[in-house]
Amino acid sequence: MKIGLTGGIASGKSTVADYLKELGATVLDADKIAHRLMEPQQKAWRKVVEYFGEEILLPNKQINRNKLGEIIFNNPSAKEKLDQLTHPIIIKEIKERLKELEEKKKIIIVEVPLLIEAGMIELFEEIWLVYLPKELQIERLMARNDFDYQTAVTRVESQMPLAEKRAFADLIINNNVTEKELKKELKQLWNKINLNN
Template sequence: MKIGLTGGIASGKSTVADYLEQLGATVLDADKIAHRLMEPQQEAWQKVVEYFGEEILLTNKQIDRNKLGEIIFNDPNAKEKLDQLTHPIIIKEIEESLKRLEQKKEIIIVEVPLLIEAGMEDLFEEVWLVYLPREAQIERLMARNNLDYQAAVARVESQMPLAEKKDYADLIINNDLSEQELKEELRQLWNEINLNNEYC
């Protein structure tokens, strides 16, 4: 069974993915795949450097993620271009990983922050959304990244609202909970999908 796990900044995607992995899921992290594909001389690296110029590079030829982030955060057109350059390469890599893993009849969870924005829903049998109210999301982002309110709001508003993502989700995981309550919710969910997976 292939499940796409998504959410928004500071919504708790990685917490959910980590716990599901502890319970026995095979987890792929799209961000880690993207980082690997952006290593020097990789295809995505070459395309990004060709477009944005060598001024985004550190002395060791790694992409300066802070510098690139500043560019795309302040320019929606630059962000769109970065997505056009990198998404097809990342999606292809995820597809190949899924093909290798699905033969083992495992429950595979792929954590993809921009799953819906990148139009990747069809890669998965189900899309799960980690959801919490907007104000709770802003508060968690402020605490996690040591940001003031306005900076946190700007980052949250630069993404597709979680409320809109609900329309694309087969299952919504409420993360406006204590850690213990979240773990219990996930444990029950894991037991259910394992049971269903046995009869697939």
């Protein structure tokens, strides 16, 4: 069974993924795959540097994420272009990794922040959404990244709202709770899917 785990910035996806790992789940992290493909001279890196120019690079040829972030967060068409350049390469890699793992594992969870936006729904039998109210998402992002309120709002609003993502989800993981309550819910969920698979 292939499960796509998604959410929004500061919604708690990684917390959920880490705890599922502790419980014994096989978890693929799409962000880590993307970061690897954005390393110097990798496929996605070449496409991005070709388009955005070498001024987005640090002296060691790594992409300066802050600089690229500033460009795309203030320019929707640049963000769209970045997605067009990188998503096909990342999706291809995820498909290959899933194929390898399917032979060995019954349940595979893939943590993908932009699962819905990138059109990856058909890769999974179930979509799990980590959900919390927008104001709490903004608060958590401010605390996590030391952002001021306006910066946090801009980042949250640059993504598809979690309320809209609910329509695509087979299961909602409510993260408007304490860590203890969240862990309890995830343990019950993991036990249940293990029984059924």
